[in-house]
Amino acid sequence: MAIDLKSDWTAADVSALLASVEDDRSWRLEVSADGLARLNDLSTVPDTAYEEALHCFFEIWDQGTDFVGPGAACDKSLCNKIERILRENYPALKGARTLSAL
Structure with a gap:
């Protein structure tokens, strides 16, 4: 699944x-x-060329930290924070390409 940041989208997305x-x-x-915007499975580490082609990316959410999955999806505070950070950094970046804001 992906969110098209060029269209209308919300914290529900x-x-x-x-x-x-x-x-x-x-x-x-x-x-x-x-x-x-999408979640990338880091079972395989992306190479430098892949990362340089991205607009930006966030820190890694390690297995078992509850930043993804059904529990995270129900956390309105987390969803609102991610929505805010995505809006602040697309289409123009507010900071570095690697964002550690969560």
């Missing part, structure tokens, strides 16, 4: 994104150059 995966591995929230 963030909740659906978080609910679309299980907290059974490490994940990273990424925003592609074309404005799609």
Whole structure:
């Protein structure tokens, strides 16, 4: 699942994104150059070329930390925070390409 940041979207879409995966591995929230926010399974570490092609990405959410999955999807505070951070950093970055804001 992905959120198209160029369209109308809300914290409910963030909740659906978080609910679309299980907290059974490490994940990273990424925003592609074309404005799609998605969770990347970090079972395979991306190479430098992949990362440089991204608009930005957030810190890694390690397995078992409850930043993804059904529990995270129900956390309105977390979903609102992610919504705010995505809006602040797309289309223009507020800070560095690697964001550690959660």
